[in-house]
Amino acid sequence: MYNKFYIFFIVIILVSCSQIQKENKVAFNAIQTTNLVDLVNPLMGTDSDFSLSNGNTYPAIATPWAMNFWTPQTAKMGDGWAYKYDDKTIRGIKQTHQPSPWINDYAAFSLMAITGKLKYKEEERASYFSHKAETVKPNHYKVYLADYDVTAEVSPTERAAHFKFTFPEADSSYIMLDAFYKGSMVKILPKERKIIGYCRNNSGGVPDNFYNYFVAEFDKDFEVNHTWKDDWVLMENSTDSEGKHVGAIIGFKTKKGEEVHVKVASSFISHEQAALNLKREIGNDSFENTKEKARTAWEKELGRIKIEDDNIDNIRTFYSCLYRVLLFPRKFYEYDLDNNIVHYSPYNGKVLPGYMFTDNGFWDTFRAVFPFFNLMYPELNSNIMEGLANTYKESGWLPEWASPGHRDCMVGSNSATIIADAFLKGNMKEKDVDVLFEAVLKNATVNEGRPVNSVGRAGVDYYNKLGYVPYNVGINENAARTLEYAFADFTIAEMAEKMGKETVANKYYNQSNNYKNLFDNSTNLMRGKNEDGTFQTPFNPLKWGDAFTEGNSLHYTWSVFHDIQGLISLMGGKENFEAKLDEVFTMPPDFDASYYGFTIHEIREMQIANMGNYAHGNQPIQHMIYLYNYANAPYKAQEKVRDVLTKLYSATPDGYCGDEDNGQTSAWYVFSSLGFYPVTPGVNEYVIGSPLFKKATLKLENGNEFEISASNNSKENVYIESMLLNGANWNHNYLNFKDIQNGGKIEFDMNPTPNKKRGINNDDVPYSYSNKSN
16 A cells, blocks of 8 residues: 555656656747847856956946947956956946957946045946846846945947936935046037937057047936046036046936936937937837837847756856857948948048948967858858958958957967858859958968067068078067968969969968978977977977967867868877877966966866866867867767766856956857857868757758757767768768758767767868868
8 A cells, every 4th residue: 555655646747747857848948039138148158356366357237239228237347357256335337348358448438326425536426236136137137326325327329328316315326427537528509408428448459530429318417517637536516627637527306216317329420420329229218118129139149049958057058158149340430421331430530431340360260250240140250251341441451350440469370261161152252352362362472561479470581481480580479370371372272263363272271381381290289380390399399388379289280170180190190189189188287487487277177177278268278179070089079079968068157267358258158059160160071979958950041940969968968879961870970061051950879988980981080271272
């Protein structure tokens, strides 16, 4: 009797649990189709500082690729770490254009509300706040300013924003606009309930006539008008101020729960254009209208990829990463009175027709961000290519790190890869092809006149004469430059070949073999080489920097994106190659930081990840795991990809394992969680890893859908037993771009144990130039 009752009781529980799971799945599917924004955590990566990066992000309250972002400001004016998760006070909500704390901000100004005694200096006005009383979504930020009993909110458009301040009952309530340092102006127009002005703060990369013009419209009369001038000197009852650092203060009485709205827009062209931007993008809209329009904008883009799975944490991480991928590069263009696309040029200071984009470091984003755009956003990428053509016309050079104009940061000639990949995948307007091809050839041949050292190719004359940039001629990070130039040469050759320029193609195909000049067969590693052809001595493969960029020889040896088979041959075959890959993961996280004189944050992030010398927190090695697919060991790629996906990422303030960098570290997650990754931008293949979700559906711009199914996927089932592509067996370790664009379905059968016989035939190996040229 007891046993029968027990069995009956267990059956009831199991039926109930099954019903709950079905209800949860139904509920989640509803969330998937209507509330993807709520799955995004813009605080992911904000628990960072100079010494250790868990993302080095800030909460960007913005629409996708917007000209202006907004963010709460917890740090002092000019601090690249503008919002740190552990900070306790907020000084204002600022308009920001910052792509990275290392590059810092430009064209920033802020709004802040207070009550009681007037406090306007940034440290004095700061209010305590709590994450418990903070709402952070891409389309909406809300925070309770505890010192003033004020709730501050903002929702964005591309070039404007709508603020809502909810006040207590107070005889003295204020809203202040801080126009920031390095040159600013404010003018209060009480009869129009407006503040207009400009800010000029920047960290470089701007012409002499650089201004960010702003207009702020209020829905309440001003009873108090103050400004301040340089050195925080208050000018009571004044309506205008201009100097190095000025600001405006307006005040009034408020009732309990009274809402004061401020509609703000800016322009890099003029005050009139700022007013036009405001009228066009917000106009008479209510705060809720603006908030919902921003939500709709995000739902449209996030909804291009539909994830179905029972692990809500992984799904939150996916959409939080996807949000980051869709922020940069920034739209740096506006619509004039006749609705024509125009831009202020950060290169020559003129207002010109056409697209312009900025705030991007191609050293990071050529790897996965731009391949993602080519896959999912071909029209956007075509516009970005037009912007690059305009940059070349206006400055004479392609950008490598733009913010907003040329900045001297990082190495390489990676604009060539981005341009070639777009062209090869059909995402370039015909009018831009010849201009951009001329530009990449200039980068590869001309040293004179480069505006900053990161533009063009530092050491190009040495490279073109010797086949490498020498270690001992005063050009730092020379081996990294050589390897990246060689890959850029390959992509130039691919572009030239498609254009029918065979002589040019042959030249750059030959130069793409220059990576071999740095290979030291005594160590099976890449190594700096002197001008006389001897290798640098002494050589420590654990030494960061020096011949390499933010990494060591163990990281950069794999930077032969276009010819992994060639690298395998140099190492003496696939077994040696596989063993060298293994060594990076199995060795301790030892390092030599002597080049920098201290342990830089990238080193520390590698050290604490417990993955040996694998440094996923920085970009040079992020493709490395996928190289097992070239060496008859695809199961190791599957295992390690899944490790990184589940151990080094989460939708939390410490959710990255290093700098997020304009979407690149996020794009690695987005691609890898779908089951494949673009190891070689410029070719039409993606290398297979281990899909994270049971089902993902890509809604492509051409109207087709590509479905990725792994119905038996789980935490344990990380290995691919078999695959079907449109119902047919697929043993290859790669997918084709056209197969995805044509729509269809790939089905993974996952297993807890590796299938070591799958994907090991010669035709299963992804693209290598050596295989093409033989």
